[in-house]
Amino acid sequence: xxxxxxxxxxxxxxxxxxxxxxxxxxxxxxxxxxxxxxxxxxxxxxxxxxxxxxxxxxxxxxxxxxxxxxxxxxxxxxxxxxxxxxxxxxxxxxxxxxxxxxxxxxxxxxxxxxxxxxxxxxxxxxxxxxxxxxxxxxxxxxxxxxxxxxxxxxxxxxxxxxxxxxxxxxxxxxxxxxxxxxxxxxxxxxxxxxxxxxxxxxxxxxxxxxxxxxxxxxxxxxxxxxxxxxxxxxxxxxxxxxxxxxxxxxxxxxxxxxxxxxxxxxxxxxxxxxxxxxxxxxxxxxxxxxxxxxxxxxxxxxxxxxxxxxxxx
Amino acid sequence: xxxxxxxxxxxxxxxxxxxxxxxxxxxxxxxxxxxxxxxxxxxxxxxxxxxxxxxxxxxxxxxxxxxxxxxxxxxxxxxxxxxxxxxxxxxxxxxxxxxxxxxxxxxxxxxxxxxxxxxxxxxxxxxxxxxxxxxxxxxxxxxxxxxxxxxxxxxxxxxxxxxxxxxxxxxxxxxxxxxxxxxxxxxxxxxxxxxxxxxxxxxxxxxxxxxxxxxxxxxxxxxx
Numbered sequence: 001x002x003x004x005x006x007x008x009x010x011x012x013x014x015x016x017x018x019x020x021x022x023x024x025x026x027x028x029x030x031x032x033x034x035x036x037x038x039x040x041x042x043x044x045x046x047x048x049x050x051x052x053x054x055x056x057x058x059x060x061x062x063x064x065x066x067x068x069x070x071x072x073x074x075x076x077x078x079x080x081x082x083x084x085x086x087x088x089x090x091x092x093x094x095x096x097x098x099x100x101x102x103x104x105x106x107x108x109x110x111x112x113x114x115x116x117x118x119x120x121x122x123x124x125x126x127x128x129x130x131x132x133x134x135x136x137x138x139x140x141x142x143x144x145x146x147x148x149x150x151x152x153x154x155x156x157x158x159x160x161x162x163x164x165x166x167x168x169x170x171x172x173x174x175x176x177x178x179x180x181x182x183x184x185x186x187x188x189x190x191x192x193x194x195x196x197x198x199x200x201x202x203x204x205x206x207x208x209x210x211x212x213x214x215x216x217x218x219x220x221x222x223x224x225x226x227x228x229x230x231x232x233x234x235x236x237x238x239x240x241x242x243x244x245x246x247x248x249x250x251x252x253x254x255x256x257x258x259x260x261x262x263x264x265x266x267x268x269x270x271x272x273x274x275x276x277x278x279x280x281x282x283x284x285x286x287x288x289x290x291x292x293x294x295x296x297x298x299x300x301x302x303x304x305x306x307x308x309x310x311x312x313x
Numbered sequence: 314x315x316x317x318x319x320x321x322x323x324x325x326x327x328x329x330x331x332x333x334x335x336x337x338x339x340x341x342x343x344x345x346x347x348x349x350x351x352x353x354x355x356x357x358x359x360x361x362x363x364x365x366x367x368x369x370x371x372x373x374x375x376x377x378x379x380x381x382x383x384x385x386x387x388x389x390x391x392x393x394x395x396x397x398x399x400x401x402x403x404x405x406x407x408x409x410x411x412x413x414x415x416x417x418x419x420x421x422x423x424x425x426x427x428x429x430x431x432x433x434x435x436x437x438x439x440x441x442x443x444x445x446x447x448x449x450x451x452x453x454x455x456x457x458x459x460x461x462x463x464x465x466x467x468x469x470x471x472x473x474x475x476x477x478x479x480x481x482x483x484x485x486x487x488x489x490x491x492x493x494x495x496x497x498x499x500x501x502x503x504x505x506x507x508x509x510x511x512x513x514x515x516x517x518x519x520x521x522x523x524x525x526x527x528x529x530x531x532x533x534x535x536x537x
């Protein structure tokens with residue numbers, strides 16, 4: 001039993017990778033396999049891991065098991081960047097790199113704006129930060145909607161495809177850069193798991209345990225924001241993954257960060273791979289991975305609301 | 314370890330807190346005072362949660378503001394009122410996280426063996442009294458010379474109150490343990506010192522043996 005608890009998610013991951021690589025491949029086409037199947041599978045694994053991992057940190061940071069990294073407003077900021085790249089026509093001139101740069105730049109600008117407002121408001125607590133994130137997210141989403149209603153039909157199709165989440169728009173250089181950043185973040189966070197554990201408690205308690213809560217709140221916020229900006233720039237908006245994977249991991253492994261954050265990542269990879277496989281193998285109509293996860297995640301969220309009384313920390 | 318409030322002043326919303334007092338001896342300090350007298354403010358100032366407008370708080374000769382947050386945990390531990398238990402942590406997890414001791418179990422069993430059945434329970438599933446007991450044990454497992462316990466007695470039944478003070482007394486020769494409560498009876502029964510606050514100022518600090526609870530209660534009623 002313990003074996004399956006510890007290694008089960010990895011076994012599932014291996015099975016899913018195999019399915020993702022070989023299902024309906026037919027005769028072996030080198031080009032399809034190396035240029036499409038492998039990069040798309042890696043994209044799903046890496047983006048899924050990053051979102052699950054960021055989701056777990058976000059839930060600790062905001063002391064709320066219903067928190068999702070997208071709630072912080074960063075993804076909406078990044079999406080606005082994508083919309084601007086399409087609106088200005090830059091995407092058609094420079095291709096996917098422009099999407100990546102605009103999405104990341106708008107994501108980073110969003111981090112500074114949200115923190116600038118947070119510092120200006122003066123009340124330094126998690127609720128203030130969360131509220132600023134929500135309001136910022138709503139404002140940038142509205143701006144994106146304005147752009148969407150003012151661009152041509154041809155452009156709308158491409159932009160919507162992106163905003164609904166996809167594992168198709170990969171660029172190997174961007175993907176490698178993201179993997180390096182993710183590994184660095186993982187190595188650093190691994191050394192700070194005890195601090196993350198202590199941040200679960202009230203700010204007062206965490207301080208009395210020797211945690212510089214103001215410093216680490218900023219650091220972990222930036223980590224979440226960076227990971228989310230990257231994932232949006234690579235595969236658009238994929239919601240609910242950051243909510244579902246930490247919740248599954250918490251139910252199996254408890255709340256200790258050393259297990260929670262890493263297994264949340266693995267479950268994130270598994271969930272996104274499942275959606276990717278489903279999306280790729282439904283031929284009747286186009287079904288973006290982001291939409292699959294939003295529907296499943298929405299139902300999951302409602303079940304959580306109905307069934308559990310331990311949702312509030 | 315001497316804890317010194319050196320002309321500490323804090324003004325907030327028309328309330329002025331002022332304290333100039335030194336706590337030299339180890340032992341249990343029962344902190345009493347009517348609502349709004351500054352008992353919790355005292356703990357929040359002593360643990361650096363809030364900063365005074367003027368004056369300084371010193372642990373031995375070192376100003377609290379000069380001690381980085383990471384180092385402060387070597388000086389004091391604290392249990393604040395209304396700390397919510399987080400689901401998914403067992404009691405053993407909680408004690409490991411808060412004491413930073415990887416092998417806390419033998420220490421726990423040696424000192425608090427009667428609660429050994431708590432160890433694998435989820436802290437969210439403990440009763441309020443059990444959760445408070447776990448937090449008190451957590452404070453005593455740490456080797457800090459000063460301990461602050463804010464309104465912990467309120468949620469304990471008679472048996473747990475008795476056990477709690479039994480544990481506190483075992484550690485009181487090496488620590489200063491500040492216990493805030495409105496339960497003057499139990500504090501006078503178990504404390505070494507009584508520290509009373511009134512309107513944000515020190516009313517008195519005296520040995521428990523010199524304290525006359527009836528006179529104090531009578532005075533409070535007259536003032537009211």
